[in-house]
Amino acid sequence: MVLRRHDHRSLRGWAQRVDMFPTEGRLDRLHELTGGWPLLVDRAHRLPEELGDPDEVLRRLADIRADRAEARAFAEATGGYADPLLAAGYRPLNDEFKGGLFDREGAVTAVALKIDGGDEARWIVNCLDTLQVFDREDLLRAAQG
Template sequence: MSRYPVKSETCHEAVDLADTLLPGNAGVTRAVVLVTDTAQLDLWRALLTGEARTSAVPVVLRRHDRRSLRGWAQRAEVFTTDERLERLHALTGGWPLLVDRAHRLHVELGDPDEVLRRLADMLADRSAVRAFLEATGVYADPALAAGYRSVAAEFGGDQVDTEAVVTAIACEIGDEGEARWVFACLDALQVFDREEAQLRLEPLLQQCMALGV
């Protein structure tokens, strides 16, 4: 579904069929994977908030943390020193889009330090930053962007709990129920770093959003 523009009811029907269209033969097992993006936010709302009566379990594409980024670097045999890994994490935030870009640049250039310089240059390019922000999905709906900005304005880079984040969003958009949906969506988009029960805005995205591009 992420590759084609589809109607909301088509998305919901796909989930319903995944639940109900079962094999007719005994001993047959099946699994259904529906890949969506922010073009299907109505479906996200139903799945992330529990509004949909379905056995479907949402699975989000997660950013790399330092540990998984190290594992990726070891498998790809790139950026393997501690210093380069730390710089790679700071310049990509673990976002798969930027990590993939770093990998492609490394294949092209063969020089990890030059790749890191190129990444830093991209983050100083307003058009590149705008393309990154669009890709994260934060601009997919005005309520998401407004909710994000309200959290950034209220807490900056501080650690806070979920209820504080929801309250900040609710004060901005004026509806607690809608604020909880916005939070669930932003959380699925990986805009927060988590440490136990505490949340903090991911620094690279926060830096790019602050540019106001």
């Protein structure tokens, strides 16, 4: 099963349905801060009740994103630490690519070098891709160019 994150278009539809983040700039910032993850989008939906102002909601999301405890709780909630092998496979990707572009084979190679196993590395990369850990647009651009 592939999880679905909001892309920019679906996030715009969500924002229109819930009547929040009406400007393109705020919508862009919301997408940047949540990555389209439903868990974070839902949090953005609940924050106005307590904060009232969409700009304050975006500031709070930025604070949440910068908080290490919040980041760990998010990773745990999304399944990033559900399997020790999966967590071990993510670390070399983060170390090697630092959020930059990479292709699937580069990812498999980086993981395989760290865990000493090609088949397991391919499984890890496939699972992380299914969990939508990677930004597909970046992955596709890297594969094309």
